[in-house]
Amino acid sequence: MEILKNFGIQPTLLLAQIVNFLIILFLLKKFFYKPITKALEDRKKKIEESLVNAQLIEEKLAKTEEQTNQILEQAKNDAQNLISGAKEEAQRIADQATAEARQTIDQTVVEAKSQIEAQKVQMQKELEQQILNLVVDVVKKVLGRTLKDKERHQLTQKAILEITKQVQ
Amino acid sequence: MEPHVSLAAEKIFQIGPIPITNSILTTWIVTLILIFIARLATRRITAVPKGLQNIAEFAIETFQELVSSIAQEKTKVFLPIVATFFFFILLGNYLGLMPGIGSVGFFLPSEASVQEGHKIFVPLFRSINSDLNTTVALALVSLITTHYLAVKYLGIRGYLGKFFNINPIFLFVGLLEIIGEFTKVLSLSFRLFGNIFAGEVLLTTASTKLFAFIVPIPFYFLEILVGFVQALIFAMLTLVFMVILTEKSEH
Numbered sequence: 001m002e003i004l005k006n007f008g009i010q011p012t013l014l015l016a017q018i019v020n021f022l023i024i025l026f027l028l029k030k031f032f033y034k035p036i037t038k039a040l041e042d043r044k045k046k047i048e049e050s051l052v053n054a055q056l057i058e059e060k061l062a063k064t065e066e067q068t069n070q071i072l073e074q075a076k077n078d079a080q081n082l083i084s085g086a087k088e089e090a091q092r093i094a095d096q097a098t099a100e101a102r103q104t105i106d107q108t109v110v111e112a113k114s115q116i117e118a119q120k121v122q123m124q125k126e127l128e129q130q131i132l133n134l135v136v137d138v139v140k141k142v143l144g145r146t147l148k149d150k151e152r153h154q155l156t157q158k159a160i161l162e163i164t165k166q167v168q
Numbered sequence: 169m170e171p172h173v174s175l176a177a178e179k180i181f182q183i184g185p186i187p188i189t190n191s192i193l194t195t196w197i198v199t200l201i202l203i204f205i206a207r208l209a210t211r212r213i214t215a216v217p218k219g220l221q222n223i224a225e226f227a228i229e230t231f232q233e234l235v236s237s238i239a240q241e242k243t244k245v246f247l248p249i250v251a252t253f254f255f256f257i258l259l260g261n262y263l264g265l266m267p268g269i270g271s272v273g274f275f276l277p278s279e280a281s282v283q284e285g286h287k288i289f290v291p292l293f294r295s296i297n298s299d300l301n302t303t304v305a306l307a308l309v310s311l312i313t314t315h316y317l318a319v320k321y322l323g324i325r326g327y328l329g330k331f332f333n334i335n336p337i338f339l340f341v342g343l344l345e346i347i348g349e350f351t352k353v354l355s356l357s358f359r360l361f362g363n364i365f366a367g368e369v370l371l372t373t374a375s376t377k378l379f380a381f382i383v384p385i386p387f388y389f390l391e392i393l394v395g396f397v398q399a400l401i402f403a404m405l406t407l408v409f410m411v412i413l414t415e416k417s418e419h
Contacts, residue, residue: 007300008176012186017305024199024256029248032206036228039213
């Protein structure tokens with residue numbers, strides 16, 4: 001055991017170093033590794049949780065966006081429908097008004113025509129009467145006498161025919 | 169008078185029957201610094217780490233990845249042991265490089281040459297791993313915890329089954345493995361001791377026999393590297409031994 005003595009190996013020193021190291025081991029384990037590893041694990045857990053949460057939030061956001069889009073689309077459609085409905089209604093009203101106006105005009109025209117026709121007929125009759133009287137007067141003066149009924153009628157007829165032709 | 173680094177740690181004083189050597193003194197300093205830093209780093213654990221907590225988390229996380237790549241589900245048990253070996257050895261090695269360690273001391277009359285008036289230099293502090301007591305103690309702790317964990321994981325039957333077997337071939341293998349367990353202590357302790365002691369000698373020689381200025385600087389860089397590598401080797405070997413011995417044997 002000369003070699004051990006040369007190296008200065010002594011059981012008490014050996015024991016002292018072993019005890020010393022075990023104390024360090026114990027203290028470091030308690031005050032160093034445990035809190036640090038715990039902190040590391042806690043952080044890892046927290047990060048994992050946060051990542052899961054972030055994913056959830058993202059999903060929710062995407063869903064909300066989709067919903068928003070859907071609502072917008074719906075509103076757009078509704079508005080479109082409303083506008084086209086209103087347009088149609090307006091068109092319909094306009095058409096109706098046009099038709100009514102046309103009808104009124106037609107009616108007025110027809111009325112006017114018939115009035116004109118009636119006036120024309122009356123005027124013709126009046127004219128006829130006047131001409132007849134005139135003819136009668138002329139014949140009276142020319143002949144110096146009153147025409148017999150039969151002659152008078154014949155003459156009148158002839159004159160009327162002649163005049164009517166001219167008038168027309 | 170030639171300065172030299174003695175193979176054994178020198179005794180500074182004595183408490184009762186226990187001799188206190190300069191390496192024991194340094195061990196205490198290392199212990200205090202280590203505990204102090206650890207306490208400082210974890211005094212106020214915050215969710216958003218800053219300063220020392222950040223560094224500590226980085227170190228632990230790196231170790232965690234390293235250990236779990238080999239030990240998988242046993243990481244939680246192995247990590248404190250492996251990491252403590254690393255931090256203790258690393259801090260010891262680096263403290264040994266500090267100025268004053270190994271150079272501040274006093275002179276004692278040498279027993280052999282007291283008549284000639286020669287005195288020997290006794291440094292007050294000594295790099296902890298350049299004392300074989302420290303490295304053997306570390307190796308023993310490594311070995312004992314490894315075997316303790318093996319019994320814990322495999323049960324006493326499974327543990328003994330690793331070394332003793334009815335099959336004569338496996339019995340022989342088991343015998344070799346028992347010898348291997350003892351050589352582990354030797355290899356672990358002497359590797360660490362040899363590297364660090366050699367470093368001390370190298371630095372002392374470079375700064376006394378060569379030139380004390382500038383010249384030792386490259387050697388200091390070398391020793392910084394060696395100090396880190398040796399700490400890592402010790403920790404990794406301990407880890408590997410633990411993993412191997414706590415694994416269920418196939419045969």
